[in-house]
Amino acid sequence: MQTTPASPGSPLHEEALLALRALTGRGDAQFHDGQFEAIAALVEQQRRVLVVQRTGWGKSAVYFLAALLQRRRGTGPALIISPLIALMRDQVAAARRAGVRAAAISSANPTEWGDIEQGLAADSLDVLLVSPERLVNPRFREQQLPHLVEHCGLLVIDEAHCISDWGHDFRPDYRRLRDLVAELDPAVPVLATTATANSRVVADVEEQLGVTAADGSPVLTLRGPLTRDSLRLGCLTLPDDRARLEYLVEHLDAFPGSGIIYTLTASAAEDLADLLDRPGRRVRAYTGRTDAEERAALEQALKDNQVKALAATSALGMGFDKPDLGFVVHLGAPSSPVAYYQQVGRAGRATDTADVLLLPGREDRAIWEYFATASMPSQEAADAVLAELGRSEGPLSTPALEARVDVKRGALELLLKVLAVEGAVENVKGGWVSTGRPWTYDAPRYQNVARARRAEQQAMLDYERLELGDATGCRMVFLASQLDDTTARACGRCDVCAGPWYPGPGAASASAGSDAASQQAVSRLLDRVGVPVDARKQWPQGLDRLDVRSESGSPPRGNIPAGERVEEGRVLARMSDLGWAVPLRDLLGVDQGGHPLDAEISPRIAQRVIEVLAGWDWEQRPVGVVAVPSLSRPRLVRSLAGGIARVGRLQDLGDLGLSPAAAPLHGARNSAFRVAALWDRFTITPTLAESIRTLDGAPILLVDDEIDTRWTMTIAGRLLRRAGSGPVLPLALAQRA
Known part of the structure; x- marks a missing residue:
C-alpha cells in the first residue's frame, strides 16, 4: 500500500535537513525543489525514483542522504553505479564529509580492494561505488555481487541516460542493470539520476527501473527545468x-x-x-x-x-x-x-x-560519422562471433576471438558487451562462452537509433545557424x-x-x-608537417587459423625479425590534426558515388612532402623510391613517388608487383585478417629485384597514399628487405588513426 510521503516539518524532514547541512558544511542549507520529495519516496516508500535535473541541482546529495538515512534504519549499504573513476573520487570525498562511510572499487585502486571487501563483510561501509563494467567482472560477480544484492539497502544508478541506447552516451554494461534491479528484494529502493535525458530516454529508463516495484506503483519521475541562468x-x-x-x-x-x-x-x-x-x-x-x-x-x-x-x-x-x-x-x-x-x-x-x-x-561532420559508424554493431559481426563461440570447446579470450572474426578490438569488445547484456554470451574465467540462448539481431532498433543520431547531428547544425x-x-x-x-x-x-x-x-x-x-x-x-609513425614489431595472434604461412611453411608469430622490419616512418599529418585534416580529407575523399578520388598530387601538398623529407632525421639518406601499387588511387601514388624521385634525385624503382587476384581492400578490419589479406598481395618483380641488387643494401623509401593499420607498409617492407634492400622507410600523405 503506497503511503503519503513525509512533508517539510516532519521528523524525517528535520533529520534529512541536518544531514544535508553536514554534507554541505553550511548551517543555512535548504533543500532544492524536489530533493526532499525524492529522499522521502526512497526512504519511506521504497519507491523506484528517476530524477532528471540540471547539473548542479544536487542529485548526489539525494543519494548520499538517502543512503545515510537508510543505514540509520538498519538496512545494508548502498550500491552506487558510477560511470567514471574521476567521478567516484569526488563522490567518495563528498560522502565522507557528511559522515557517510564510502569506498570505491575501480581499476585505479586494486591495492585497496581487500580492505574494502573486509569492510563490507564487517558491515562497516555505508556506500560502495562501482563502475557498470565491474558487474561483468567474473570475480566481482561471483564473490561480491551476491552479498551486495542480498544486503543492499539502496541501489543508485548515476548518469542513468547511459542505460538507453537512445541516449548520447550509451554504454552496453548499463543495460545489465535491468537484471540487477530484478534481482533485488522489491522493498529495496532504487534511484536513477541524470541531467541529460529527453522523453524517449526517460521512457526507456522508466521501463527498465520498473521491473519489480514493491507495491506495483509506477516509477516516480521528478523532472525539473533544465535551463541554466548563469x-x-x-x-x-x-x-x-x-x-x-x-x-x-x-x-x-x-x-x-x-x-x-x-x-x-x-x-x-x-x-x-x-x-x-x-x-x-x-x-x-x-x-x-x-x-x-x-x-x-x-x-x-x-x-x-x-x-x-x-x-x-x-x-x-x-x-x-x-x-x-x-x-x-x-x-x-x-x-x-x-x-x-x-x-x-x-x-x-x-x-x-x-x-x-x-x-x-x-571537419566536424566527418568526425561525427567516424565515431557513429564505429559504435554500431553489425549483424554480420554478431553472427560471426556467436558462430565461433558456439564451435569452441572452451572459453575464448578477446584476442583469440579477434583472430577468428574480422572485427577490430574496440568494436569487438563493444559487441561482446551487447551480446552479454542480451544473454547470448557470458564472460567467465578464461574468456567468453556462448550461453546457447536464442538471440536475434534487432535490426529495426539499430536502424531507428541510427536515424535518431542523424537527427541529432542535424539539430546541432541548426543550433550553429x-x-x-x-x-x-x-x-x-x-x-x-x-x-x-x-x-x-x-x-x-x-x-x-x-x-x-x-x-x-x-x-x-x-x-x-x-x-x-x-x-x-x-x-x-x-605549418608543421612530418608526423612519426611507429613500425610494427610483432605479428598478431591467430595467423595459423587464417592459413598464413611464411617461407618456412610455419605461420609467423611473435616478434618480427629485425632484418624484416620497416623503420619508423613519416606522414605529412594525421587526419585528426588541426590544420591539415580538411585538405587531406578533401584529397583522400570519395566522389558522390562513393568512389575514391584520384588525381595527381598538387604543388601545395608536394611542397609539404619535400619539407617532411628535408626534416627527416634518418641515419642514412635513401637512394631509391618504391611505390605501393594502388587500385583506388594509382595516379596519386605514382605521381607522389615519381615526384619525390625527381626532386630528391633518387632512383624511381617503380611499383611493387600486385597479385592478379588482388582486389580493393575493404573487408579486413583487425590485425590478423588484415595481415591475411595482404600476405600474398604484393610481389617483387624481376626488374625491381635487379634494381634492389644494384643498390647494395642502401635505404629505400616506400611510398603510399595513406597509413591506417600500418600492416600494408609492414608486409610490403618485409618483401623488400627479404629481396636484399637496406632499411625501408615508409612515407605516406596521411595517417587515418
Whole structure:
C-alpha cells in the first residue's frame, strides 16, 4: 500500500535537513525543489525514483542522504553505479564529509580492494561505488555481487541516460542493470539520476527501473527545468582552423576564471594545449591518452585554478565538478545538442555568470560519422562471433576471438558487451562462452537509433545557424527543447537574444600580445608537417587459423625479425590534426558515388612532402623510391613517388608487383585478417629485384597514399628487405588513426 510521503516539518524532514547541512558544511542549507520529495519516496516508500535535473541541482546529495538515512534504519549499504573513476573520487570525498562511510572499487585502486571487501563483510561501509563494467567482472560477480544484492539497502544508478541506447552516451554494461534491479528484494529502493535525458530516454529508463516495484506503483519521475541562468551562450563560425586558433590565442585571457576547451580528438587537444600554454597562463591537455594519475592531478589543478584551461576531449566527462568553472569553449561541435548541453553544463554551477562559446569546424561532420559508424554493431559481426563461440570447446579470450572474426578490438569488445547484456554470451574465467540462448539481431532498433543520431547531428547544425533576431531564437531554449523541457523561456543573454557578447575576430586584445605574434604561433602549429609513425614489431595472434604461412611453411608469430622490419616512418599529418585534416580529407575523399578520388598530387601538398623529407632525421639518406601499387588511387601514388624521385634525385624503382587476384581492400578490419589479406598481395618483380641488387643494401623509401593499420607498409617492407634492400622507410600523405 503506497503511503503519503513525509512533508517539510516532519521528523524525517528535520533529520534529512541536518544531514544535508553536514554534507554541505553550511548551517543555512535548504533543500532544492524536489530533493526532499525524492529522499522521502526512497526512504519511506521504497519507491523506484528517476530524477532528471540540471547539473548542479544536487542529485548526489539525494543519494548520499538517502543512503545515510537508510543505514540509520538498519538496512545494508548502498550500491552506487558510477560511470567514471574521476567521478567516484569526488563522490567518495563528498560522502565522507557528511559522515557517510564510502569506498570505491575501480581499476585505479586494486591495492585497496581487500580492505574494502573486509569492510563490507564487517558491515562497516555505508556506500560502495562501482563502475557498470565491474558487474561483468567474473570475480566481482561471483564473490561480491551476491552479498551486495542480498544486503543492499539502496541501489543508485548515476548518469542513468547511459542505460538507453537512445541516449548520447550509451554504454552496453548499463543495460545489465535491468537484471540487477530484478534481482533485488522489491522493498529495496532504487534511484536513477541524470541531467541529460529527453522523453524517449526517460521512457526507456522508466521501463527498465520498473521491473519489480514493491507495491506495483509506477516509477516516480521528478523532472525539473533544465535551463541554466548563469550560462551566456554563443556560437562564432570562423572560416578555417587558422582563424579559430588565432582567435583563441588572442582572446583566451578574456574568458573569466579558469575553464575547459573541448576538442573532438586527442591530437587536437594536445596541439591546442601546446599552442595556448605560456608562462603565467598554463594550459594542459586532458585526453584518453592521459594516464590515471596525471588525470587526477590535472583535475585538481583546474579545481584549484592553477591552470587557465584544460584542452580536453570528452574523457573529461560526466561528473567532473568545479562549481566556479568560468567558461567552456568548444573547438569543434559535439554530434548532439544533448551531449553539448551536458558538457557546457559544467560551467557556472556556483557563479552568477559563465561564458560558453562554440567554434564549429568544417571537419566536424566527418568526425561525427567516424565515431557513429564505429559504435554500431553489425549483424554480420554478431553472427560471426556467436558462430565461433558456439564451435569452441572452451572459453575464448578477446584476442583469440579477434583472430577468428574480422572485427577490430574496440568494436569487438563493444559487441561482446551487447551480446552479454542480451544473454547470448557470458564472460567467465578464461574468456567468453556462448550461453546457447536464442538471440536475434534487432535490426529495426539499430536502424531507428541510427536515424535518431542523424537527427541529432542535424539539430546541432541548426543550433550553429541560429542568428540574432531569429523568431525561434534563444540558444538556451533550443538546448532545453532538445531535452523536451517545455518550461524554458528566452534567456536574454545569449548572442541570439542579445547579440554577440564575445569579441569579434580581429578585435584587439591587450593581454594577448600583438596580432603578429599570435599569427606566428598559429602558423608554427598549422605549418608543421612530418608526423612519426611507429613500425610494427610483432605479428598478431591467430595467423595459423587464417592459413598464413611464411617461407618456412610455419605461420609467423611473435616478434618480427629485425632484418624484416620497416623503420619508423613519416606522414605529412594525421587526419585528426588541426590544420591539415580538411585538405587531406578533401584529397583522400570519395566522389558522390562513393568512389575514391584520384588525381595527381598538387604543388601545395608536394611542397609539404619535400619539407617532411628535408626534416627527416634518418641515419642514412635513401637512394631509391618504391611505390605501393594502388587500385583506388594509382595516379596519386605514382605521381607522389615519381615526384619525390625527381626532386630528391633518387632512383624511381617503380611499383611493387600486385597479385592478379588482388582486389580493393575493404573487408579486413583487425590485425590478423588484415595481415591475411595482404600476405600474398604484393610481389617483387624481376626488374625491381635487379634494381634492389644494384643498390647494395642502401635505404629505400616506400611510398603510399595513406597509413591506417600500418600492416600494408609492414608486409610490403618485409618483401623488400627479404629481396636484399637496406632499411625501408615508409612515407605516406596521411595517417587515418
